Amino acid sequence: MDKPNIFVEVVYALADKQKLLRLSVPAGTTVREVALRSGLDAHFADLDLATSPLGIFGKAVAKPEERLIEEGERVEIYRPLIADPKEVRKQRAAKAAQAKAAEQGE
Template identity: 45%
Template sequence: MEVAYARPDRQIVIAVELAEGSTASEAIRRSAITEHFGELASGEHAVGIFGKVINDPEHRVLKAGERVELYRPLLIDPKSQRLARARKA
């Protein structure tokens, strides 16, 4: 399993070994990724697997080879940003 997080200035993917039946939250804890990125310590970030957000990482059991991803909050709504660009054009 892998746990991944990216900022514009830095990215990290941490490999973790987990027992069968482990959850996404367990993978995050075992990776100790919060030691590399302090902003993750609050726990207020979206969690996904291969680009798809999961609603309950505490109960989402992982399958072999899945990558758990932590997502930064959006700074601007993508729809609003596209609309603003379209109005400029």
């Protein structure tokens, strides 16, 4: 007997372009399979659905190849980070320390 279909959403966004799709998939489909079925890579040239980090409603999914999607969930396809947040904070703190030292030296 066939598995019943469920409805889910898939979303991907750049600064200037976004796409949200509603899909019907068989129950038991994984988060990664939903992303692959979405076909969003046809709309975004640099998008690799096989390796992109994925999440559901703002929470990263550690193992999208294993996590089964549930009715009504929204799969979010995340872009890779441009800069390491820890490194950015370190640079900002160093710059602030330099500015403070310059003020005190005046």
